[in-house]
Amino acid sequence: MTVEKFDPPYPIEGLTPKIKALANYINRENQSPLPMCAISALAGCTLAIQGLIKVKWRDAPASPVGMIFIVEALSGERKTANDQIALREHRRFDEQQSRFEAEDAKQHARRQAVWDSKRKALLRAIGQGAAKDIDTSKTEELLEKHEKTSPSQRKRPRMLISDITAPAVARHLSEKYPYAGLVSDEGGVILSSGALSNPAMINSIWDSGDGVTDRMGRGRTEVYDASLTVYLQVQPGVFEYFLARQGHLTHASGNSSRWLYTNPPSKQGTRFISDYVEIYGDTGESYHTRIRELLSQYDREKLPRRKEKTFTRAARQYLDWFSNKIEKELAENGRFYFMRGVATKATENCARLAASMHEFEGGTEEIDAQVVTGAIKIVAWHLNQYRMRFAPLTQMERDILELEESIFKHYHRWAKTNGQVKGAELARYAPKRLRQIDKLLSVVLELALLGRLQVWDESGGSWKVNLHFWIPDHAPAPSPEELESGVRFRYHPNRQQMLQRVAQIKALTGHTEKGDGKHLLWPGCHLP
Template sequence: MKPKSPEQAAWDAECKRLLKKITRTSCDEKAKQLQAQYRLHVGLRPKPFLPGLREFGDTTTAAFLEGLASSGGTAIVIADEGGTVTGGQTLAHLAWWNKAWDGTTLNHDRLSSGSIVVENPRVVVFLAIQPEPFRRFFEKNHYMARESGFSCRGLWAYVESTQGYRGVGGHSANRPYSAIKQFQRLRHEGETRSNEILRDPDATRQLLRLTAGATRLRQQFATEMELSLRPDGAYADVRDQASKAAEIATRMAGVMHCFFQLDGDIDESTMRDAISLMRWHLEEYRRLFGEPNQYSHAFEDAMKLQDFLVKEINAHGWFGVSSFQRSRLRTFGPNQSRDPKRFDAAVDYLVKQGAMDEVCVKGGARINLVREYFAPLVNEFSMAQHKPQISSLSSGLGFQQPGQLGQRIGYWPSI
């Protein structure tokens, strides 16, 4: 429900009371008096109540948009246990967050609840989340989060744990407490100013502009980022965020300008600090989502491909699976690997890890597995030193398990 002030609640109650009297009266003269009284009351409608900055945790799309509309288009989703948000309904429809980031009008039309329209939204999502819930979220929404552009619109950081370096029974020498206190003071002052503005229906927004020096820095950074998007560029593997780095840095410069209560236009020093911060976050993004890493397509597909090969070796023996046509692996491998681009990326990753080699031969490329890489991953009996003396039968990649063949021909694998 939309929050109401006491004046708004009293005005609504009086409206309902007059309408109820009008519908129940049978006297035309009295009905006219009530109608005139109702029209007069409608003209006394109080100013809309603006609750200020709205904070949400796990919420549905409709509830969030309704709250966003009632607060003047400004809201924040914040949670120190981010798993409750990533595992709930808040991020179930990522397209909404992309539109909110772009600042376009948000429309939510439902027959039962009517229409909700939010113009020029300003939304912040701040989550502190443990690695495992974060991993589960991206395992479930990996492709939607990356391909839709949701992940590249955010600033990510995988901070190292401070365990083992924290002060016990007092302040830690490694923590700048004066800077933390200053940050908390500025944050509180900024939140107070923000609420004052949001609760004032007559408040006007101030347009922030860049100085000439800040504009020059931004253009240089944008040019650098554009060159880094090339196939051999520095950020070719995370071009989704690198392509938005200049815009995100400009937004951060605006936030820093307001946070530190600076006057005038955004100056060169603030823009330089924002660009430096953006470079750090871009490296963190590459550490999380670049190639190779634990949240990329290549890593995920390569691990599934590796698990598939381990199962094949355990089932059919090393000599039956150690060398095969590349096309066969794509045909009989995991479903995700059948897409050409994803298959190539997964194979390239395993080649770089030393798990296999690719050789070009007549009739197509062949893949040779590296024995030293797979030996610790498979059962001992699968790594037989001698090839069984029997023709193999095709089955998937393919071959009879040596231990099973030994029961027929007297062969048992030796380690």
């Protein structure tokens, strides 16, 4: 017997049209898990957008929109095939820029040689004049002017970098180009290269675009107003090795708090080849066309000037609502109590994701509520993924498991009473730390709302349960009222407080009323 694992399907409807179209196309073509297809499309969008916009979502300086996507997936899930589609235009752009950079280097070398020759001539003239005690002030002025005309090579963008160390990441953003993506469909290459070995620097760049590193022998590297997107797909064994070596630092530093993480179920064994069927509709070309339009803005002498994206009033209200819902779950026994770091970054991830998707669709200056609600669905889904992978059970979940194990061990004792057991009797066989009657009742109420049993009170303040879940052959058919609510309080002296407690438990366990079709972000929290 276990507490239900909340693992909803990926909210594909949260994506904007062009991104959603590509995600669906990759999914049809490669039969890869849908979350992986969607994240490939989102990563490509973010990589193309991050040098063009910032997002202002609170009373603070605007933030970069760089993201950190971590996908843990088995070998054979077609990670490479997904990226070949989603990052096609990025790789073509990088190849083109690499050719241009080679030509730039040749031209720069020629200009540098001419400049060096002129400088040497001026220095020689100054030296000869000084030897003959001739006034060289005019020559020195010419040298000073010449020094200010030192040729520089044009900075060429590079969208994708990999197999690189943490200091090299900083140098790339500082000296080569301030916007880049640390991307690999074999994430073990990046994890083993040490690119994430300085999580404090990655955090700083993610937060504000600024970062500083000091290396013995290499001096100080300063990064300003940059943006870095990390997109790693890594096999479970490699990821476990990374966590064993560096996991504590990654979590303790807060780097993993910035992740949008997933470990989707494998589709291997279900991807059968059928007769060829032509795929109609959007095959991703609208996505690739938009990527080309965005990347063309980097192919200029000067860096693109990043626009500042803001939110409509309705969109900001949704962000504030989401932030408040997250805050409530940070309390002890809250859903995100054991993963406070990643939960506190969720609203900012929403703002960044919404800004990128909005700009990708060619939206107006202000980000609208529809895009924000889509981003909330996606980020909430990733929160649940992270919780299943990294966060331990809450104390209440542990109590439920222990009481269920105890009932399962002793339920045969109550077969004669058709599974009906008084609270005091149940307490005799409960785990020792749950035998205090009020504490036991709180756990019993949780089980009732999970559908494991019914509980109702009797005159005199006592209560009893019906273990119909464990003894279906002996239990009488529960009434419609009991099936609907699982609990009744007719006689309890503190009936109002008990009903409030039931309402709280509904929020904790995800109990929903019939007819509630709103999107469920996590148990007990529906998107308004």
